[in-house]
Amino acid sequence: MASDTSSLWGSLERTRAAAFIVGGLIFVGDTAVLLWHLNAGTEPAAAGQALVGAAWTAAFVGLLGFYPSLRDRRPRLTKAGAVFAALGALAMAAMAAAMTGYATGLLSGDPGEAAMMLLPGIFLGIVFGFGLFGVTCLLTDVYAARVGLLFLVLPATFLFNLGTGIAGFNPLPKVIGVVVVLSVTFLAVGYLLWTGEARAAARGVDAPSDASAG
Template sequence: MVRATFARWGWIERWGPSLLLVGGGLMLGHAMLSAVRAFTELATPPDVFVASGHLVALAGLLGLYPVLADRTPTVARAAGGTLVAGFAGWLVMTVTQLLVFAGVATSMSAVLPEPVFVFALASTILAYGLFGVGVLRMGSQSTGVALLVLAPGGMLTSLIVLSAAGVAGALSGVAIGGGLAVSMLALGYTLRTVEGRHDRTTTVGDATSG
């Protein structure tokens, strides 16, 4: 019954893995740009990769929503709400960063107040966490996929902890950016290569069972 209700979501289920791959690619661009800034004195353009990478990856994560709504509706509602909130925050930052890149604005921090960044990060961490919990509740065979879903939230949490402790630096930025890229790419690749994508209820488990 619920599954039939979300039949019209088939397009996001089909495109979800590809969006995760694109998001991971954008995050890889962010990691590479961070590495250039950390290890060289070369002039670099504004980083348009990080906000857009999170934005696209969250859109890809939405591809798991229909099956979660079918199996764990309460968790799915909470996960979907936090995902939409995080998406809105990264959308605002993406648009702002493009304005910076175009020379219309000087910097994101000059345009957006700090609570916007905190809101986007917190919502994104919760979204990955709740989606990961939802996937875990689908069965023991889904553990591998759930860990890939949880990984970006964990890395963002570590970034916040390091920043709060005053020890976040260029190297940690490169490491976390690279980790985010790898986890998003791995999740997108795993979901994309699983057979029977039209029944995500089965395929999420199959992804870890070979």
């Protein structure tokens, strides 16, 4: 399996497990915030959206860490996935920054308008970034199939949340359920990477973990 050890790509590859775990833990925090709002009978504010942006940004950084090990197997799919992942990372980082500005009073106006402006980049990043990397993982023998399947869970969950929201079904319990699924998925990917179970090792050969890389 080809990979970088000293370049920017190598740094992303070495830190991808931590990136997914951080993203998952941020979503755990967001779940707690949403549960508080549910108990209080209030609507989530911009601060919650800032957490969403931060969690997805971390996950996109982790996703880009898969590029070095997959680019030689499926170059076109991997390069396209990396482009969409980078776009998604930028869009989500911008959302995290904007929503933090609204939450702290540094920005005025409607946070929803800012979110809608960033939605195209977010959509392309999640659906095609994670989607293409998920398909690539399933088409190659570099990673266990469950890694590819977990990646595909993310765009499916995003599209479900977006579609039901457009249809007018957006109760807080549904949103909490979506965030829980995202959190568990991020943490599962991070765990598989950290323990070495993400890699499709040859039979009888122990796969190296990201924790021991470098």
